[in-house]
Amino acid sequence: MSEVINKEMIQEEVEIPKLTILYQDEYFVAIDKPAGLLVHRSFLDKHETQFAMQMLRDQIGQHVYPVHRLDRPTSGVLLFALSSESARKMNEIFIAHQVQKRYLALVRGFAPEHRLLDKPLKEQLDKIADKHANQDKPAQSAITDFKCLKQASLDIPFGKYPSIRYSLVECYPKTGRKHQIRRHLNHLTHPIIGDVNHGDNRHNHFFREHFELRRLMLFATNLSFKHPYTDVQINIEASLGEEVLSIFKQLNWSDSELDYRQK
Template sequence: MSERPEPIEYGELAILYQDENYVAINKPSGLLVHRSFLDKHETQFAMQMLRDQLGQHVFPVHRLDRPTSGVLLFALSSEAARDMNQLFIEGTIAKRYLALVRGFAPESVFLDKPLKEELDKIADKFADQDKAPQEAQTQFNCLHQAALPIPIGKYPTVRYSLVECFPKTGRKHQIRRHLKHLSLPIIGDVNHGDNQHNQFFREHFELRRLMLFATELSFVHPYTHKPITIKAPLGEDMLKICQQLGWPDQEKDY
């Protein structure tokens, strides 16, 4: 099953942070970061849209999966990109995500589970198929839990949790794969999730996206040396679901 969403015309990108060296946007779910030969039919990309919006070149310094929304940072020069990339390499940038998952998550768990690189049949045709698993670590904290008296499969109720995720490494689909390992698949994840619950959310909440949000990015600015924290809102659709699940419906609670 494909993660390719229905075509959407995205409006102006919401800018969360901007200075003379960097700019961060709130990337919508479904929007590709940059052009890819794997999605030749696509005409909209965050990088090109932001370039046109600002009237200058931008340089991506990290990426978000297409279905993930939230903080996406760009540099405004190749030099600024190089210096920010160094912070990512050194592991001094803190990333916070929120995920809506199936099941009751434990209060806190640190998962240290190496991941074998996920290779694409086309893009990674000539890559090393026998590469050893790479180190992967994620801290998970459960913020809220909810149970609904609706039977799905062999269980009389459905259980969900809102989980705070802090990846310490940056492997492909790390959060999604680590949560699947914990038997806490993210709602809307068609590759690593639970299709019965994905369908339930489509039918009962009219939700057709991956419920993974890049909510915060924190770092010490390479030039001003001041601590910077950039935050992205969850959006009305997610806050509405939180309210329906009996969780606080105010942005500040997340």
Template sequence: MTDFSDSFSIIYQDDDIVAIHKPAGLLVHRSWMDSDETQFAVQMTRDAIGQKVFPVHRLDKPTSGVLIFALSSEVARLLQEQFQNNSIEKEYLALVRGWPSHAKDHGKWIVDKPLKYHVDKFSEPDTEEGKMQEAETHFDCLQTATIQQPVGRYDSARYALVKAMPKTGRKHQIRRHLNHCNHPIVGDVNHGDRHHNHFFQDHFKQTRLYLAATQITLTHPISLESLVIEAPIEASFQSVIDQIDWD
């Protein structure tokens, strides 16, 4: 059983909201798809602060970073409205295959591509399976690197650190949009490149999805003030960033 205690932490708390750093590999709550799992962010947060918490959004199991809970059902309703209205700003950091050479505006580009809906009864319970949904993500290429090691049929491999800012909240949106750009996230089993995934496992001795939710900006549902919550990069992610010789 994985021990998440070293990576799990409370990063913000007031009378209405608590935010945690969710480790990669930790489920938010129980799921029939992962029936063997025994640890969940909901229970760990509840035990850490000694009171009931209410989920208001999702973070994929393999993604680490900021996860917010409400401390009452009314605050949960207000926060869920913000997420559903796409009025909450989210930032992610991703390590991807290749250099985003198509980014024309100083490394920035936008993907506006509808995505087929996959069942997620928690966040979108009334949406029809298979329906196409509008999806938009803004990207910013932060750094690039070349690793002089053979990967697949190439003698070397290019990678980039990318900031992703989803403007809608579709399932696996960032992962699917980056794969659409031919820059899949390293470690993505469903949408990634197996050659690069295996290379990172062998070379850096880490097995994870290199995607982290680094910041959430929202309107506090009670004070109505702007609230910015940031999360540190998980050690398993940061150690790989530190070992790469970025340009």
């Protein structure tokens, strides 16, 4: 009996999770990247075994070319090209700032109703990966348009404050600097919940304990551009997911995806 079971175990295939495809045509494919998934292999994360690029390649059976990136802890729309030529065309569109990217971020405090922040950012270099890069490179232009969509207050004392406040902020980066949205919101004293590099770790700890969710609360919800081959305006949208919507419900906000779509 044990011999039969062992044979079955050997023959059993390991199930690889599938990525959610949001858009696909003969030139491009977009996925809903989960939080925590790397876009591609990196020597800085040698222990990782799953990467969006390789997973998508295996899933659709053809090579894919990344045309932009999302930080590992950020979830949402991630676009790939299906050929080197379409990757080149899409890269040109990104360089010309003809792609609109929309993010939603859950932040600490009551954010201002609207703020267009023009604050140059000095490139953040990795000690290992960027050890040969220019360490004295001047700060680069960085512009982000912020709009506060919702506010919530929990009657829970925190430090010297009688309550804990949160805001849901709509973010439109006009430039593409590393960690731009995260750094800009931290500059405005409204760091993103779950941001261990640019956030408030005391609030991050409370959020994990109170809501039982450990992740960066930043979501790439929309990617819009004019298709370089068809001239059709494309808008690719990713959902927030049930876990996030359940937290919004606890903040007395709507738990319907429809209420968080781009207006």
